[in-house]
Amino acid sequence: MTVPLPVFVVLPLATAFMLPLFGKKGKSAATLLANLVTIGLVVMAVSTIGQWRTYEVGRWSIPLGINLVLDGLSCLLILAISVVSAAAMLFSTRYMEQYTAKSKYLCLFMLMVTGMNGVVLSGDIFNLFVFLEIASIASYALVGFGCEHEELEASFKYMVLGSIASMFILFGVALVYGNTGTLNMAYISRTISTNGMNMGLTFALGLFIAGFGLKAALVPFHAWLPDAHPSAPAPISAMLSGVLIKALGVYALTRVLFNIFGVTVTLGWIIITLAILSMVCGALLALGQWDFKRLLAYSSISQVGYVVLGLGLGALIIAKEGNTAVASLAILGGLLHLLNHAVYKSLLFLNSGSVEMATGTRQLREMGGLAEKMPYTRATCAIASASIAGVPPFSGFWSKLIIVIAAIQAEYYWIAAVVVGVSVCTLIMYLKAHRYVFLGELPEKLKDVKENKGSMLLAMSILAVLCVAMGLLVLVEPLRAGVLEPAVKVVMQGLDYSVNIIAQK
Amino acid sequence: MNGMTIIVKTISSWVKVLIFLFGIYIILFGHLTPGGGFAGGVILASSYVLLMLAFGGKSAEENLSLGIASKFDCAGALLFIAVALVGLFYGAASFFYNYLQQDVEAGHETALRLVSAGTIPLSNIAIGLKVGASLFLVILTLSIFRPESPADKKE
Amino acid sequence: MPYALCFLLFVIGLYCAVVKKNMVKIVVGILVMEYAVNLFLIMLGYRWDGIAPIVDREYLTEGNNITNAFLSHAVDPLPQALVLTAIVISLGSLALMISICIRTYEKYGTFDITEIRRLKG
Numbered sequence: 001m002t003v004p005l006p007v008f009v010v011l012p013l014a015t016a017f018m019l020p021l022f023g024k025k026g027k028s029a030a031t032l033l034a035n036l037v038t039i040g041l042v043v044m045a046v047s048t049i050g051q052w053r054t055y056e057v058g059r060w061s062i063p064l065g066i067n068l069v070l071d072g073l074s075c076l077l078i079l080a081i082s083v084v085s086a087a088a089m090l091f092s093t094r095y096m097e098q099y100t101a102k103s104k105y106l107c108l109f110m111l112m113v114t115g116m117n118g119v120v121l122s123g124d125i126f127n128l129f130v131f132l133e134i135a136s137i138a139s140y141a142l143v144g145f146g147c148e149h150e151e152l153e154a155s156f157k158y159m160v161l162g163s164i165a166s167m168f169i170l171f172g173v174a175l176v177y178g179n180t181g182t183l184n185m186a187y188i189s190r191t192i193s194t195n196g197m198n199m200g201l202t203f204a205l206g207l208f209i210a211g212f213g214l215k216a217a218l219v220p221f222h223a224w225l226p227d228a229h230p231s232a233p234a235p236i237s238a239m240l241s242g243v244l245i246k247a248l249g250v251y252a253l254t255r256v257l258f259n260i261f262g263v264t265v266t267l268g269w270i271i272i273t274l275a276i277l278s279m280v281c282g283a284l285l286a287l288g289q290w291d292f293k294r295l296l297a298y299s300s301i302s303q304v305g306y307v308v309l310g311l312g313l314g315a316l317i318i319a320k321e322g323n324t325a326v327a328s329l330a331i332l333g334g335l336l337h338l339l340n341h342a343v344y345k346s347l348l349f350l351n352s353g354s355v356e357m358a359t360g361t362r363q364l365r366e367m368g369g370l371a372e373k374m375p376y377t378r379a380t381c382a383i384a385s386a387s388i389a390g391v392p393p394f395s396g397f398w399s400k401l402i403i404v405i406a407a408i409q410a411e412y413y414w415i416a417a418v419v420v421g422v423s424v425c426t427l428i429m430y431l432k433a434h435r436y437v438f439l440g441e442l443p444e445k446l447k448d449v450k451e452n453k454g455s456m457l458l459a460m461s462i463l464a465v466l467c468v469a470m471g472l473l474v475l476v477e478p479l480r481a482g483v484l485e486p487a488v489k490v491v492m493q494g495l496d497y498s499v500n501i502i503a504q505k
Numbered sequence: 506m507n508g509m510t511i512i513v514k515t516i517s518s519w520v521k522v523l524i525f526l527f528g529i530y531i532i533l534f535g536h537l538t539p540g541g542g543f544a545g546g547v548i549l550a551s552s553y554v555l556l557m558l559a560f561g562g563k564s565a566e567e568n569l570s571l572g573i574a575s576k577f578d579c580a581g582a583l584l585f586i587a588v589a590l591v592g593l594f595y596g597a598a599s600f601f602y603n604y605l606q607q608d609v610e611a612g613h614e615t616a617l618r619l620v621s622a623g624t625i626p627l628s629n630i631a632i633g634l635k636v637g638a639s640l641f642l643v644i645l646t647l648s649i650f651r652p653e654s655p656a657d658k659k660e
Numbered sequence: 661m662p663y664a665l666c667f668l669l670f671v672i673g674l675y676c677a678v679v680k681k682n683m684v685k686i687v688v689g690i691l692v693m694e695y696a697v698n699l700f701l702i703m704l705g706y707r708w709d710g711i712a713p714i715v716d717r718e719y720l721t722e723g724n725n726i727t728n729a730f731l732s733h734a735v736d737p738l739p740q741a742l743v744l745t746a747i748v749i750s751l752g753s754l755a756l757m758i759s760i761c762i763r764t765y766e767k768y769g770t771f772d773i774t775e776i777r778r779l780k781g
Contacts, residue, residue: 014583017578130749137752144760144763159756163753164674167693174697174739636748
């Protein structure tokens with residue numbers, strides 16, 4: 001069954017506008033519809049594995065029209081987005097009962113999914129900007145959803161910084177259009193590879209790194225993340241940390257740098273510097289946190305640094321015309337870590353949401369000894385913490401191992417040492433979190449805490465199973481060749497992306 | 506919010522109809538003259554703003570209640586998606602395809618007339634409806650809700 | 661040369677959004693940045709002694725094709741479509757920003773961001 005590509009964008013959009021029609025009486029029907037749509041998106045995403053297609057909207061052929069492109073990298077990201085959004089939606093059927101205006105929450109959630117799917121599928125750089133804005137504005141509203149003091153402050157900070165980033169990106173798009181005369185990504189890359197870069201295009205490249213880097217929360221653009229992620233409701237934190245910063249930030253940066261502009265040695269070093277700063281600063285700042293979700297947010301910054309490190313290492317090796325096997329290994333590690341982090345970070349945020357719903361607090365000092373009261377939450381949290389710290393045989397171990405091997409084979413031993421060091425820091429911080437939340441003794445006021453049941457447990461268990469099963473993605477040959485290798489090939493082929501698309505029309 | 510004097514009230518109750526009509530004209534002729542769905546929708550919403558300024562905050566809400574405006578909003582968006590989706594099922598055509606497009610055929614000259622250019626006027630009408638309803642809701646919600654009432658944030 | 665002035669406007673907006681302490685002034689700074697980028701986009705498509713890209717009866721030949729005189733004189737309509745989309749997006753973003761400002765004022769009682777600092781660390 002081949003699904004036409006616009007369905008990935010139109011289905012959540014139509015759902016988003018049908019949900020407010022249900023009104024107050026049809027709240028459960030609305031929730032059911034939203035759950036069915038997200039599960040349907042997972043099914044469709046799985047059915048597109050291994051395909052390479054373009055779709056011209058309105059039968060206007062490029063470069064006059066807009067096209068949608070589904071290649072290996074888009075496939076990987078659509079898979080991640082649909083799985084995490086299905087789990088988050090399942091979790092929020094119970095969790096969002098404590099907020100009012102649930103139908104508006106569902107509408108905004110679907111708009112966010114629309115925006116992310118659109119960013120990942122778009123083949124035209126202005127279309128990418130429009131969908132990026134849709135997803136960003138929906139997420140600004142969702143971060144401040146329960147209108148308490150801290151949530152509004154966090155939402156305002158996030159919104160100001162996000163709007164400035166979007167303006168940088170739009171300015172970059174305008175400069176690119178002025179210098180190349182077209183907006184289609186394949187044609188832009190062809191024009192740049194024939195005409196070379198001039199000052200306007202270099203400035204546009206700098207603006208894109210700043211803008212997309214701010215959406216991806218790379219240091220020094222990370223200032224919004226430690227406030228925005230803890231203040232959001234737990235399923236929204238899971239979505240933000242799990243897929244939004246990757247679909248809007250890392251994917252767009254990869255597409256622009258590898259496929260449109262082409263990598264150079266300076267660019268590779270800039271990206272590696274940003275990545276190492278993110279990894280180190282995120283891990284060190286997370287060690288001193290006493291708020292559970294804030295600790296998870298800082299750890300997100302450092303894990304995104306891992307992903308960008310893998311991609312940057314691959315970029316540097318490609319630009320230096322080194323061993324392409326090592327470059328593809330580095331990129332494979334980066335993309336596998338992207339997928340892994342989406343799964344286990346969202347599981348950790350859902351765990352923290354379940355703990356918060358049961359105990360009513362997020363501070364580590366006020367919790368303790370929840371191990372016998374909430375056994376399922378403790379088990380899933382232990383699995384996720386072991387994954388993120390890189391304990392074998394869980395999924396996080398494989399991706400970190402691949403990055404370390406790639407760094408050693410490329411003879412950048414200091415990078416490998418930094419990766420191992422940050423992994424040790426990550427292990428320390430998660431041991432601290434686990435000890436304070438689940439072990440230790442139960443304080444007085446938490447004596448009647450009960451385990452959460454129903455859909456929240458189901459969502460958390462699905463993600464926990466995936467955590468363990470992702471390790472198979474690397475070891476089992478057909479899965480790796482089907483899911484991961486096309487993505488790596490797309491990134492490695494660099495400027496040949498345009499050749500394939502223009503030949504298709 | 507209180508209203509204004511009786512002169513303003515009388516004149517504005519006539520002028521708001523003219524503004525509404527002008528908005529509809531901008532939407533319908535969007536494929537021939539500048540304007541189109543968005544600009545026409547803004548003008549539609551501004552006729553309600555005039556009502557709100559001249560008569561006081563509550564009267565706009567009595568004229569068109571929030572619930573109905575929200576339904577118009579959703580209906581506009583769903584109409585736009587429906588217009589685009591019909592193109593998907595029309596023979597071998599694709600999404601957003603302009604399936605009502607007619608060229609010079611059978612002696613009819615259909616360029617530069619009101620009924621021409623295929624599905625573009627339908628999309629304009631859907632967008633105008635949506636934008637008008639959305640802007641009306643935004644301005645009404647921001648101006649008449651006070652801190653003690655349990656208002657939700659609406660975009 | 662006009663492009664440099666656009667960039668100057670962009671930098672002024674950026675300065676205002678970063679330095680000012682009143683929330684509403686920050687929002688105005690972001691708006692000025694958006695105007696600067698829209699202006700830059702429209703100026704990209706400009707052509708000296710150009711006419712508006714609206715096809716009228718006099719620019720159509722018998723077979724309903726567009727005359728060459730139109731094509732060589734009209735300004736580029738693509739940046740105008742981009743700017744229309746960007747204006748709509750900034751309208752949505754502005755509505756959200758203003759509503760958050762109003763809600764924050766209800767909770768904290770002030771618009772000054774140095775006093776709205778409950779989140780630390």
